[in-house]
Amino acid sequence: MGEIQKVGVVGLGAMGAGIAQLCVEAGVDTVGREVTAELGEKARDRIGHFLTRKVEKGQLDQSARDEAVGRLTLTTELEDFAGCGLVIEAIVEELEPKRELFAELDRICGPEAVLATNTSALSVTEIAAATTRPERIVGMHFFNPAPLMPLVEIVRAELTADEPFETAYAFGERIGKTPIRCHDTPGFVVNRVLIPLLNDCIRVLDEARVTPEDLDTGLKNGAGWPMGPCALVDLVGIDVHVHASEALYEKTREPRMAPPPRLVAMRNAGLLGRKSGRGFYSY
Numbered sequence: 001m002g003e004i005q006k007v008g009v010v011g012l013g014a015m016g017a018g019i020a021q022l023c024v025e026a027g028v029d030t031v032g033r034e035v036t037a038e039l040g041e042k043a044r045d046r047i048g049h050f051l052t053r054k055v056e057k058g059q060l061d062q063s064a065r066d067e068a069v070g071r072l073t074l075t076t077e078l079e080d081f082a083g084c085g086l087v088i089e090a091i092v093e094e095l096e097p098k099r100e101l102f103a104e105l106d107r108i109c110g111p112e113a114v115l116a117t118n119t120s121a122l123s124v125t126e127i128a129a130a131t132t133r134p135e136r137i138v139g140m141h142f143f144n145p146a147p148l149m150p151l152v153e154i155v156r157a158e159l160t161a162d163e164p165f166e167t168a169y170a171f172g173e174r175i176g177k178t179p180i181r182c183h184d185t186p187g188f189v190v191n192r193v194l195i196p197l198l199n200d201c202i203r204v205l206d207e208a209r210v211t212p213e214d215l216d217t218g219l220k221n222g223a224g225w226p227m228g229p230c231a232l233v234d235l236v237g238i239d240v241h242v243h244a245s246e247a248l249y250e251k252t253r254e255p256r257m258a259p260p261p262r263l264v265a266m267r268n269a270g271l272l273g274r275k276s277g278r279g280f281y282s283y
């Protein structure tokens with residue numbers, strides 16, 4: 001299959017808007033779908049705003065910025081994905097809406113199209129099973145914020161064929177990311193390692209009666225971490241981390257995956273980290 005000419009992005013929230021931004025910056029015509037026209041326009045404004053900031057910082061020409069924004073077409077109709085060689089889904093993290101969407105995309109998109117999901121914790125294989133072309137379904141797991149975080153995990157579901165898998169990998173490179181290949185297992189690679197590790201770090205706060213400041217100092221200076229675990233959980237969002245831990249625990253039943261009670265209590269109290277102004281640290 002040749003190079004992807006047109007990409008679809010379904011859901012223009014935090015992740016989808018970032019992914020669409022990467023695509024238009026890389027010169028790819030992109031169709032973005034939201035549930036209402038207003039949500040789509042808000043996402044386009046956010047993308048335009050980020051690209052304007054790049055112009056202000058001298059990282060992008062004004063004309064390149066305008067051309068990039070011009071490559072994004074908005075729609076509320078899935079039928080507009082008919083001409084896309086690749087569609088990347090970034091809607092709510094729930095299995096049934098994703099399966100329904102993939103069944104629709106399967107009906108609408110050409111037989112050569114590759115359909116990708118940005119799910120963090122759901123099974124790509126279960127999403128693929130809602131279609132008649134499970135061999136053309138892959139995971140493309142970007143990290144938040146997608147325009148800034150280099151990694152994308154290219155996830156091979158149980159029935160994914162080589163060609164669509166490599167097409168997704170090549171597309172990840174084309175939009176400037178650093179792709180890695182892996183199979184469809186809970187948490188894929190980075191979250192499978194990072195979530196239990198961060199949970200261990202939080203448990204050590206109580207076991208070793210160490211302060212968050214000292215724990216962060218320890219991991220930075222004794223293990224070479226660029227950022228301490230408490231600062232990292234604050235950045236990710238304590239609610240987001242608890243939710244991801246619960247999802248991984250449900251799938252694996254490994255005690256280290258379960259969110260530490262201390263984090264659940266912080267989440268319940270509204271201490272969500274940077275975004276709420278308070279977590280382990282105050283912002």
Ligand SMILES: NC(=O)c1ccc[n+]([C@@H]2O[C@H](COP(=O)([O-])OP(=O)(O)OC[C@H]3O[C@@H](n4cnc5c(N)ncnc54)[C@H](O)[C@@H]3O)[C@@H](O)[C@H]2O)c1
Nearest residue numbers: 011013014015016033034035090091092093119120142144
């Ligand atoms: N936020 C993260 O850190 C992160 C990181 C990696 C992967 N993900 C995954 O990316 C996906 C999206 O997460 P997010 O944080 O961007 O969520 P979000 O809530 O910010 O955005 C989801 C968007 O999808 C829209 N939407 C819902 N159903 C739709 C449909 N049928 N068609 C079109 N649009 C629809 C919503 O209106 C919303 O704007 C999830 O699967 C999530 O697990 C999130």
